Amino acid sequence: MLIGELINTSRDAVRMAVESRDDSFIRELAEEQEKAGADYIDVNCGSMIGQESEAMRWLVKIVQEVASVPLCIDSPSPEVLELGLASSREKSPMINSVSAETERFREIIPLATRYGAKVIALCMDDGGVPASADDRVKIAGRLVTDLSQAGVALDDIFLDPLVQPISTSETAGREVLRAVDAIRSAHPDAHLVSGLSNVSFGLPSRKLLNRTFLVQLMSAGMDAFLVDPLDRDLMGAYYASAALLGLDEFGIGYIEQFRAGAFE
Amino acid sequence: MSYEEIREQVAKGNAPKVKELTEAALAQGTPPQEILQEGLIPAMDTVGEKFQAGEIFVSEMMIAARAMYASLDLIKPLLATQQSVTKGKAIVGTVKGDLHDIGKNLVAMLMEGGGYEVVDLGINVPPSKFVDAIREQNPDIVLLSALLTTTMPAMEETIRAIEAAGLRGSIAIGVGGAPVTQEFAERIGADFYAPDASAAVSQANRVLAGS
Structure with missing residues (x-):
């Protein structure tokens, strides 16, 4: 499962488009991502301080004019999340994100149940971001228990193990891979999700590291990713890896991508 | 040798x-x-x-x-005890209410790599803890990190607390984190804004060279 990450006002072009209410730019970005294979379209305007609510309302409206896939509403603010969810007409939007931090969990869970939303759940708690695989697995377990108790179906839970850069700790990638493997075994019916760019911070040729890590994460059992769906090399690695792991019956999806010219 | x-x-x-x-x-x-x-x-x-x-x-x-x-x-x-052995001393921390430490850790590591002595106060650091640490450590630079728009106000709170304690003059304050901007940094009265961890080092160098 792929979540297209490009509609984010931390990217200059998107910020400018939102500020000038350039709806055709946003529409095009939504359409392109869906066409390239995004199953969800992430909408993040957290950088528009003081104007985030209005920006979210506008973005959700514009993106929904063209996208047939559901939205992933991305904000640290419960109010903005609620606003985005309320204006989302799709049955199952996604919330990005909840965590095991006491206050954040308490504020956001009612939204998940009220809107029947899928939930990205970050494996961090009041102690912060864990360093080891074991701590990630523990927090993931707690999140699954607490989310289930709150009425969120396992199939709607997307656990994010929080990838950190290998440039500052060479075991950062390995710890996440170990965590993914263990979480997958412990919670086979929940999903595992991650962004890819953190891992390569501070290193050259980041896209090479990002897509190699994508393949490794898939092998460890991760099944959802926040990505730039317009990155053809990355998408090629995704479809090839899915076929090789037996996630794509007879490799039909891979063949479809080939026919569509995705590997040229 | x-x-x-x-x-x-x-x-x-x-x-x-x-x-x-x-x-x-x-x-x-x-x-x-x-x-x-x-x-x-x-x-x-x-x-x-x-x-x-x-x-x-x-x-x-x-x-x-x-x-x-x-x-x-x-x-x-x-070396003699009071002697400064590095380029300068920096205190870093993620502000109150914010538990994200990736960016803050990078800043701490790169500052150390850049020749600074670094005191890392950790995450979810209340303004009073920054104030106490400034009193105890006598740093040249104080770096505040926030990853969430919802915790950015705690940066301003921290700067106000440092001012109220009468410690503002002796230090340079830098702010950074994904949602933080130059404009925000200026508005809350920070001395500099660092768009990423490596910029924190170059900005700290620039500020210390200027003072």
Whole structure:
């Protein structure tokens, strides 16, 4: 499962488009991502301080004019999340994100149940971001228990193990891979999700590291990713890896991508 | 032993060799202060310049810092107590309500790599803890991190608390984190804004050079 990450006002072009209410730019970005294979379209305007609510309302409206896939509403603010969810007409939007931090969990869970939303759940708690695989697995377990108790179906839970850069700790990638493997075994019916760019911070040729890590994460059992769906090399690695792991019956999806010219 | 050799090995990140060269230099009676001034600090200056020019990468800066510490750990106890052994002292922390430490840790590591002595207050640091730490540590630079728009107001709160404690004049305050902008930094009265962890180092260098 792929979540297209490009509609984010931390990217200059998107910020400018939102500020000038350039709806055709946003529409095009939504359409392109869906066409390239995004199953969800992430909408993040957290950088528009003081104007985030209005920006979210506008973005959700514009993106929904063209996208047939559901939205992933991305904000640290419960109010903005609620606003985005309320204006989302799709049955199952996604919330990005909840965590095991006491206050954040308490504020956001009612939204998940009220809107029947899928939930990205970050494996961090009041102690912060864990360093080891074991701590990630523990927090993931707690999140699954607490989310289930709150009425969120396992199939709607997307656990994010929080990838950190290998440039500052060479075991950062390995710890996440170990965590993914263990979480997958412990919670086979929940999903595992991650962004890819953190891992390569501070290193050259980041896209090479990002897509190699994508393949490794898939092998460890991760099944959802926040990505730039317009990155053809990355998408090629995704479809090839899915076929090789037996996630794509007879490799039909891979063949479809080939026919569509995705590997040229 | 030549200082050039120490500088070279620090830049290469060869910690065992740097340690060996330092031990040899000390055994020959070389003043520790000289090893610091002629060897380590210029080595880290060069590393920092290359990093900012994009010639070397974060990993290479990290191992250079590790090599620098292989020497610094030996000579530090031999230096006069009040003597500053680094470019300056920096306090870093993620502000109250915010538990994200990735960016803050990167800043701490790169500052250390850039030749600063770093005191890391951790995450979810209340304004009063910053104030106490400034009193105790007497830093040159204070770096505030926030990853969430919802915790950015705590940056302003922290700066106001530092002002109220009468400590604002003695330090330079830098702010950063994904949602933070230059405009926000100016509005809350920070001395500088760092769009990423490496910019925190170059901005700190710039501010200290100017003062």
